[in-house]
Amino acid sequence: MPANVAERLSAVGTANALELRGVTRLFGALAALVDITLTVRPGERRAVLGSNGAGKTTLFNCITGDFPASSGTIRFFSEDVTHFPPHERIRRGLRRTYQISALFTGLTVLDNVYLACCGISRGRFSLLRPRRNDALVASAENLIQAVHLAGVRDQLVSELSHGQQRQLEIALALAGAPRFILFDEPAAGLSPTERSELVEILTSLPAHIGYIVIEHDMDVALRVVESVTMMHNGRIFKEGRPEEIESDPEVQELYLGGGHHG
Amino acid sequence: MAVEASRTSGILPASAPAPTAASSLPRYPALWLLALFLLILPAFGSDFVLIQLFGWTFILGMIALSLMFLGGYGGMVSLVQMTVAGCAGYMVAIFGTSAVAEISLGWPWWLAVVVAIVIATLFGTLSGALSVRTEGIYTIMITLAIASAFFYFTLQNYSIFNGFSGFNAVRVPQVFGIDWRAAVPFYYLTLFWAVIAYLAVVYVSRSPFGLALQGTRDNARRMEALGFNVTAHRIAAYAFASVIAAVAGVLLVWHGGQISPGTAGVGPVVDILIIAVAGGMSRPIGPFIGALIYVLLRTFALDVMEAVGLDGKRFQLLVGVGFLLIVLFSPDGVLGLWQRWHRRFLAPAAPPARGGVR
Ligand SMILES: Nc1ncnc2c1ncn2[C@@H]1O[C@H](COP(=O)(O)OP(=O)(O)OP(=O)(O)O)[C@@H](O)[C@H]1O
Numbered sequence: 001m002p003a004n005v006a007e008r009l010s011a012v013g014t015a016n017a018l019e020l021r022g023v024t025r026l027f028g029a030l031a032a033l034v035d036i037t038l039t040v041r042p043g044e045r046r047a048v049l050g051s052n053g054a055g056k057t058t059l060f061n062c063i064t065g066d067f068p069a070s071s072g073t074i075r076f077f078s079e080d081v082t083h084f085p086p087h088e089r090i091r092r093g094l095r096r097t098y099q100i101s102a103l104f105t106g107l108t109v110l111d112n113v114y115l116a117c118c119g120i121s122r123g124r125f126s127l128l129r130p131r132r133n134d135a136l137v138a139s140a141e142n143l144i145q146a147v148h149l150a151g152v153r154d155q156l157v158s159e160l161s162h163g164q165q166r167q168l169e170i171a172l173a174l175a176g177a178p179r180f181i182l183f184d185e186p187a188a189g190l191s192p193t194e195r196s197e198l199v200e201i202l203t204s205l206p207a208h209i210g211y212i213v214i215e216h217d218m219d220v221a222l223r224v225v226e227s228v229t230m231m232h233n234g235r236i237f238k239e240g241r242p243e244e245i246e247s248d249p250e251v252q253e254l255y256l257g258g259g260h261h262g
Numbered sequence: 263m264a265v266e267a268s269r270t271s272g273i274l275p276a277s278a279p280a281p282t283a284a285s286s287l288p289r290y291p292a293l294w295l296l297a298l299f300l301l302i303l304p305a306f307g308s309d310f311v312l313i314q315l316f317g318w319t320f321i322l323g324m325i326a327l328s329l330m331f332l333g334g335y336g337g338m339v340s341l342v343q344m345t346v347a348g349c350a351g352y353m354v355a356i357f358g359t360s361a362v363a364e365i366s367l368g369w370p371w372w373l374a375v376v377v378a379i380v381i382a383t384l385f386g387t388l389s390g391a392l393s394v395r396t397e398g399i400y401t402i403m404i405t406l407a408i409a410s411a412f413f414y415f416t417l418q419n420y421s422i423f424n425g426f427s428g429f430n431a432v433r434v435p436q437v438f439g440i441d442w443r444a445a446v447p448f449y450y451l452t453l454f455w456a457v458i459a460y461l462a463v464v465y466v467s468r469s470p471f472g473l474a475l476q477g478t479r480d481n482a483r484r485m486e487a488l489g490f491n492v493t494a495h496r497i498a499a500y501a502f503a504s505v506i507a508a509v510a511g512v513l514l515v516w517h518g519g520q521i522s523p524g525t526a527g528v529g530p531v532v533d534i535l536i537i538a539v540a541g542g543m544s545r546p547i548g549p550f551i552g553a554l555i556y557v558l559l560r561t562f563a564l565d566v567m568e569a570v571g572l573d574g575k576r577f578q579l580l581v582g583v584g585f586l587l588i589v590l591f592s593p594d595g596v597l598g599l600w601q602r603w604h605r606r607f608l609a610p611a612a613p614p615a616r617g618g619v620r
């Protein structure tokens with residue numbers, strides 16, 4: 001284990017956080033992702049934009065292994081994880097949130113976050129209930145603070161508002177020691193106030209944690225990322241800095257102004 | 263008695279606003295009354311009541327409890343639990359002593375019991391490993407296939423399982439100068455292990471392992487995305503449930519003094535499912551309620567039928583109709599009925615139950 005940790009620490013400096021080569025994902029005859037090649041540096045923060053059905057969520061599913069890639073390779077901090085089951089990728093520091101909240105609605109907020117903390121610890125098979133000063137419970141409480149949910153700590157998730165559930169989604173992805181996080185439309189359905197809270201949560205993440213965020217709202221996206229990838233019909237259509245993408249005539253034609261012309 | 267079981271009080275009992283285990287007890291005097299009743303029952307209950315009614319209830323309840331653990335918390339309906347118990351029973355007879363001296367090895371009782379529980383647990387875990395990648399009806403089919411295979415194997419194998427006749431005269435040992443075969447000691451023996459199994463399930467349901475098991479039931483994909491190996495977790499759940507079923511299986515062979523293929527035939531295998539469903543799969547007390555009803559029906563249906571002038575041979579019909587009625591009126595068995603009744607008449611202002619299960 002120590003050798004492994006040392007290996008990973010040294011890898012952070014040198015390797016890319018994510019390296020996708022020729023990743024394709026088929027659903028029957030439908031090619032949801034076609035030959036995606038993408039590199040993301042450690043600590044880099046990137047937005048993925050694209051119209052409905054462009055393949056953004058499928059890209060996340062391939063990276064985490066929820067739906068494995070049909071072909072191509074995926075490296076996470078230089079390790080080939082293409083054929084790893086999702087939990088092995090998560091244990092290496094990858095995290096994700098879901099576009100449609102995937103929470104445990106019959107459990108409390110604290111239980112949800114506690115589960116997330118157990119998942120990446122060795123205590124996940126423990127038959128013993130946590131003691132009062134349990135380290136995993138303490139880290140769960142910290143996470144709940146960090147996403148502004150301390151007031152509803154002991155409420156059932158089914159009793160939370162939509163906005164609170166979205167915040168809990170993020171808390172689950174922050175458990176343990178994440179190295180790279182995939183946020184799937186974290187701002188969907190949030191009020192303007194909740195959006196600015198979200199921006200604050202994302203911008204205040206430690207600098208070494210990189211992420212990709214799928215976000216339709218340019219105002220949110222451009223405030224939290226340094227690079228943008230545009231997707232269209234399962235392919236990468238354009239990559240660049242936010243200002244470049246925003247002013248790119250092709251992008252405007254296809255995506256930003258698409259509604260007016262189409 | 264059904265109320266305290268698996269309610270969720272948050273993982274941190276000390277700081278949760280909901281009552282802790284300690285403070286919730288006085289709120290449920292029914293639990294204390296039940297405990298008192300079970301403890302002093304030997305003072306006035308006949309041997310028949312102690313062994314044939316309650317001893318049998320505790321044993322069947324434990325086997326159904328192991329199914330409730332897998333089904334209620336893990337969403338896995340396993341039909342192999344009775345077979346795991348039968349396997350443990352056979353091993354006790356094979357490694358220990360029975361009337362079939364050519365086969366039984368005559369090991370000391372404690373060694374035979376430990377080996378029996380280990381082997382039955384391995385068998386149950388292996389069955390789990392074969393079935394956990396399937397869902398719903400397919401899990402039921404695979405576990406039923408394993409149960410049938412075990413039944414036919416024991417029926418046709420004479421060198422180890424002694425075929426159709428199985429083993430008889432499997433005696434409860436005498437330990438600490440107590441004859442555990444006698445009604446009162448055996449009653450307390452089964453009560454003790456039923457309580458241990460019950461408390462273990464209640465406790466583990468709120469441990470990281472138990473919480474995660476409920477997580478895999480509700481959203482297996484999310485659990486993977488939190489770093490849990492869902493397959494391994496489910497197999498571990500089978501191992502835990504198998505220990506309970508195996509202990510019950512040892513008591514089962516001692517209870518009847520014999521074991522044969524029919525002990526874990528398809529009938530008893532399905533009976534365990536009926537007991538768990540009719541009692542209620544949402545809390546660990548449900549299987550014991552189901553077992554008590556089952557034992558009462560099995561024991562008295564014949565007399566009832568004859569009393570009202572019907573053919574006593576059709577008593578199975580009454581058993582079936584009884585369980586059909588329960589499940590028709592309440593999908594969550596007697597527990598569900600009880601909870602609805604409790605909510606309506608006793609605690610109209612109480613918030614809906616915070617189920618650790620569903
Ligand atoms: N599990 C699946 N089975 C079959 N087809 C799928 C599946 N998941 C996605 N698809 C298809 O793949 C294509 C890309 O879907 P994806 O969900 O990745 O789009 P998206 O960019 O996330 O869109 P949105 O903005 O609506 O979330 C769509 O045509 C979709 O119908």
Ligand SMILES: [Mg+2]
Nearest residue numbers: 056057058099
């Ligand atoms: Mg999507």
